[in-house]
Amino acid sequence: MLKKFQNDETLAEAVSDQIESLLQKKPDALICIAGGETPLKTMAELVRRNKKGKIDFSKAYFVGLDEWVGLGRETKGSCRQTLYDYFYDQLDNVQPDHICFFDGKASDLDTECKRIDTFIEERGGIDFILLGVGMNGHIGFNEPGVPVDVNAHVVDLDDVTKKVMSKYFDQDLPLTNGISLGMKQIEQAKEIVVAATGAKKAEIIERTIQSEPTTEIPATLLKNAPNTQFFVDQEAGARV
Template sequence: MLKKFKTDLAAANAVCDRVETLLSVKKDALICIAGGDTPLQTMQELVRRSKTGQIDFREAYFVGLDEWVGLGLETPGSCRATLFSQLFDKLIGLKKEHICFFDGKAEDLAEECDRIDQFVDKRGGIDFILLGIGMNGHLGFNEPGVQIDLNAHVVELDSVTKQVMSKYFEKDLPLTQGISLGMKQILASKEIVVLATGTKKAEIIQLTVETEPTPQIPATFMKKAKNAQFFVDEAAGSLV
């Protein structure tokens, strides 16, 4: 289902409303928030609601969606650096031991995937996940051609992802792989929101809406989930 909002801020507030409702009934819910540019307004509003006491994060849990292989917290623009600087470090009362995030610099990436899988399984799966949508339709680092039955896994980055990744970093980085939650975990989430804002996302939103589920456009898999919604502003939804 697609919901269209007048502005990107209105869409971000709608996402925050869902998180607020969830934590009011399940204080220890497991939440996943994507990194990148699109969720930044959502993060800012979650921080504001935390500081005013509107949302209580003291018992909440968070799991990371993805990370660039080779990067860690010390690299500005990494998923981990973005989530910690813009969200986790600013939420009142959030326990650091309640956060489980991919370490892109881990020596054993398979072991890292197992660690994330175990954390998600121990919490009974993800209660709420906020996803962005890539220009190629990827979700996290689930790139075109992804298998639908995977949990956390290492991914070879798609050419489109490599082209746009420079916007996140101060200098060019030789990144070729990502590590990500898999489509199996994402689709099993109890509530899924795919957030898209701006005219640059209009074409991929149109393509996703008009295309039957296919591994070549991972976002189309959301049509298989009754609990998934697309939140778009008028710019991103201008072609649908």
């Protein structure tokens, strides 16, 4: 299902409405919010509602979507830095041990993947996931050609991802891998919102909406899930 919004603010309000409604029904829901630029407005809106007492995150659980292999919170632009600085640390009453985030600097990445998998499985899966879509259609670090039947895994970064990643960092970083939830876990989430904002996302949104599900455009795979909604602002949705 495709929904168009006037701008990124109204889109963020709609996502926040869904999360607010979910937590009223299930206070201990497991929520996943992507890093990157697109979700920042939603994070800000959720923090605003939390400060006003409209949303209570005290029983909620959170799991990270992905991380650049080799990076930790100290690197500006890492997924951990974004989520903690703009969201988790801004919330009132969130429980630190309710947050499970990939450690991009872990010495054993397979064990790190299993740790994330276990956290999700113990909570019966993800209740709500907010995703962005990459310029190449990637979801998290599930790049074109991704296997569809895996849980958390390590990924070789696509050339397109390597080209655009400089926007996140204030230094040149020789990053070659990501660690990410797998498409299997993502597709099994009970509510999925794929958000895109800005004119630069218009082409990939057009390709995603008009293409049959294919691993070459990972975002299209989410069309197989009956609980997926694509949220776009006017600019990102200009071609659909």
